[in-house]
Amino acid sequence: xxxxxxxxxxxxxxxxxxxxxxxxxxxxxxxxxxxxxxxxxxxxxxxxxxxxxxxxxxxxxxxxxxxxxxxxxxxxxxxxxxxxxxxxxxxxxxxxxxxxxxxxxxxxxxxxxxxxxxxxxxxxxxxxxxxxxxxxxxxxxxxxxxxxxxxxxxxxxxxxxxxxxxxxxxxxxxxxxxxxxxxxxxxxxxxxxxxxxxxxxxxxxxxxxxxxxxxxxxxxxxxxxxxxxxxxxxxxxxxxxxxxxxxxxxx
Amino acid sequence: xxxxxxxxxxxxxxxxxxxxxxxxxxxxxxxxxxxxxxxxxxxxxxxxxxxxxxxxxxxxxxxxxxxxxxxxxxxxxxxxxxxxxxxxxxxxxxxxxxxxxxxxxxxxxxxxxxxxxxxxxxxxxxxxxxxxxxxxxxxxxxxxxxxxxxxxxxxxxxxxxxxxxxxxxxxxxxxxxxxxxxxxxxxxxxxxxxxxxxxxxxxxxxxxxxxxxxxxxxxxxxxxxxxxxxxxxxxxxxxxxxxxxxxxxxxxxxxxxxxxxxxxxxxxxxxxxxxxxxxxxxxxxxxxxxxxxxxxxxxxxxxxxxxxxxxxxxxxxxxxxxx
Ligand SMILES: Cc1cc2nc3c(=O)[nH]c(=O)nc-3n(C[C@H](O)[C@H](O)[C@H](O)COP(=O)(O)OP(=O)(O)OC[C@H]3O[C@@H](n4cnc5c(N)ncnc54)[C@H](O)[C@@H]3O)c2cc1C
Ligand SMILES: Nc1ncnc2c1ncn2[C@@H]1O[C@H](COP(=O)(O)O)[C@@H](O)[C@H]1O
Numbered sequence: 001x002x003x004x005x006x007x008x009x010x011x012x013x014x015x016x017x018x019x020x021x022x023x024x025x026x027x028x029x030x031x032x033x034x035x036x037x038x039x040x041x042x043x044x045x046x047x048x049x050x051x052x053x054x055x056x057x058x059x060x061x062x063x064x065x066x067x068x069x070x071x072x073x074x075x076x077x078x079x080x081x082x083x084x085x086x087x088x089x090x091x092x093x094x095x096x097x098x099x100x101x102x103x104x105x106x107x108x109x110x111x112x113x114x115x116x117x118x119x120x121x122x123x124x125x126x127x128x129x130x131x132x133x134x135x136x137x138x139x140x141x142x143x144x145x146x147x148x149x150x151x152x153x154x155x156x157x158x159x160x161x162x163x164x165x166x167x168x169x170x171x172x173x174x175x176x177x178x179x180x181x182x183x184x185x186x187x188x189x190x191x192x193x194x195x196x197x198x199x200x201x202x203x204x205x206x207x208x209x210x211x212x213x214x215x216x217x218x219x220x221x222x223x224x225x226x227x228x229x230x231x232x233x234x235x236x237x238x239x240x241x242x243x244x245x246x247x248x249x250x251x
Numbered sequence: 252x253x254x255x256x257x258x259x260x261x262x263x264x265x266x267x268x269x270x271x272x273x274x275x276x277x278x279x280x281x282x283x284x285x286x287x288x289x290x291x292x293x294x295x296x297x298x299x300x301x302x303x304x305x306x307x308x309x310x311x312x313x314x315x316x317x318x319x320x321x322x323x324x325x326x327x328x329x330x331x332x333x334x335x336x337x338x339x340x341x342x343x344x345x346x347x348x349x350x351x352x353x354x355x356x357x358x359x360x361x362x363x364x365x366x367x368x369x370x371x372x373x374x375x376x377x378x379x380x381x382x383x384x385x386x387x388x389x390x391x392x393x394x395x396x397x398x399x400x401x402x403x404x405x406x407x408x409x410x411x412x413x414x415x416x417x418x419x420x421x422x423x424x425x426x427x428x429x430x431x432x433x434x435x436x437x438x439x440x441x442x443x444x445x446x447x448x449x450x451x452x453x454x455x456x457x458x459x460x461x462x463x464x465x466x467x468x469x470x471x472x473x474x475x476x477x478x479x480x481x482x483x484x485x486x487x488x489x490x491x492x493x494x495x496x497x498x499x500x501x502x503x504x505x506x507x508x509x510x511x512x513x514x515x516x517x518x519x520x521x522x523x524x525x526x527x528x529x530x531x532x533x534x535x536x537x538x539x540x541x542x543x544x545x546x547x548x549x550x551x552x553x554x555x556x557x558x559x560x561x562x563x564x565x566x567x568x569x570x571x572x573x574x
Binding site: 013123163 | 491552554555
């Protein structure tokens with residue numbers, strides 16, 4: 001069995017991003033980068049499946065500049081067996097990412113893809129669903145519980161929906177996207193880092209894979225949202241109720 | 252000129268109000284750019300939903316009905332959406348930003364090789380060209396974007412597009428024929444968690460009372476957060492901390508990766524105000540924060556802040572509101 005896990009390089013969720021004054025982008029100076037948290041969860045789940053089934057391969061792939069090697073190394077240190085970097089200097093939207101991933105999929109022929117539900121920088125929440133459509137396979141999004149059944153030919157998934165947990169079974173191959181509650185990703189260990197250095201990391205371009213990776217989304221302005229001004233402190237419950245009733249008139 | 256397809260969302264035959272925000276978006280585009288819109292309802296037994304959507308000015312309400320379409324499974328639903336968009340020549344396909352749309356619309360977009368924008372909060376028309384604004388980076392940035400391609404998929408934030416008033420004229424209801432043999436069959440629904448009846452959904456309520464890590468267990472959550480919500484006729488919500496701790500179900504999580512709400516009043520009780528949480532409630536009209544730490548970041552965005560212990564303040568507040 002082989003599982004493909006895409007890893008996106010994103011600003012660490014704990015850093016506060018600053019918008020560049022001159023052009024659509026964020027300040028990169030001093031920003032710490034990390035593996036997209038949902039992708040780390042996807043990798044953790046793939047590794048747990050590998051530990052359970054043995055005789056398996058977990059392949060991580062990142063699309064972006066040379067700097068994505070950093071996140072691929074983290075993936076290898078966590079326990080992935082092999083890494084692929086699809087090198088591009090363009091910033092790609094989810095449709096373009098899905099096209100690249102579809103090409104990687106055709107090359108690697110994994111049994112399924114486990115990936116994040118959303119990249120925490122663009123917050124699009126699209127690439128997995130698009131990839132599934134392009135491959136003509138099933139999907140399970142927002143997965144918080146995963147179990148392989150029927151001789152690993154199907155996945156039974158608990159999905160987090162607005163209405164509560166939904167349970168579906170999806171035939172493999174498929175694309176599964178992770179939600180926060182699926183697991184807690186392991187930390188990278190020192191022996192893990194040492195081992196990662198010897199693991200294969202292959203670089204290629206979209207052209208090598210036979211895809212044109214161009215983004216249809218053109219961002220031409222990035223702004224900070226209007227700031228809420230801090231309001232007033234009230235001392236007592238009575239004062240609070242009075243303000244809500246008579247000043248804000250909302251209750 | 253735009254030919255828009257609005258994807259209706261319903262809960263087993265019960266219209267989800269957020270659908271009307273997508274309708275409002277369509278009406279706004281048409282007012283500026285000209286054109287028409289259709290509304291597509293998919294399911295099994297959707298007469299009432301279709302009927303409820305007739306008074307908003309759609310050219311037609313399309314009903315795609317089949318027993319296989321009862322559960323909102325992405326493979327089948329995306330197929331039907333792509334088929335309807337092809338038949339109608341739709342150029343903009345839009346749904347409300349919800350887990351339903353997020354699951355299904357990107358799949359439909361890829362079937363038509365169309366790009367997609369999530370969480371759109373504004374649109375202007377520059378001739379036949381659309382300029383959108385959308386939220387990203389956990390609500391810390393607003394992007395002004397264009398999307399290339401003849402067909403575009405979008406989800407819109409309910410808070411940004413107020414439901415339109417009903418009109419006197421009724422749209423025609425049309426059946427959209429679905430060839431059962433062509434429906435993909437990758438996914439089977441085994442069941443859904445029973446809904447907790449009673450309180451309104453946080454995305455639809457005027458008042459949302461939300462609890463954070465300060466709340467120690469499910470009983471306390473029900474007594475304090477639920478109690479205050481009931482005293483105000485509101486909905487309940489929570490931070491991720493409580494969902495992770497198993498104190499609240501995932502459907503209560505508000506934030507970057509949970510629900511986005513924008514009620515009249517939001518009570519943030521015993522939560523710090525992490526950016527990921529703020530991303531889900533920052534557009535609220537009035538934010539009330541109750542926290543025992545006077546330096547908690549939540550106070551920086553609150554209109555009214557009360558420093559105090561939730562276990563003491565909230566029962567007092569409930570008591571005061573009941574009288
Ligand atoms: C990728 C990612 C996505 C995320 N998505 C979300 C999301 O969608 N939604 C979300 O909410 N979080 C999300 N988070 C988590 C977020 O970063 C915070 O960890 C979380 O919101 C903190 O919850 P909290 O405020 O309840 O807890 P804490 O940050 O622990 O705050 C608890 C607060 O309660 C106060 N307090 C304690 N006891 C009392 C008392 N007795 N009375 C009054 N006050 C008291 C404390 O002073 C403190 O301010 C996400 C994180 C990541 C990395
Ligand atoms: N540049 C990238 N490299 C690798 N994976 C990516 C990239 N962009 C997106 N993904 C994957 O697609 C998921 C959804 O991304 P998005 O549609 O941008 O929210 C992410 O969680 C990743 O798993």
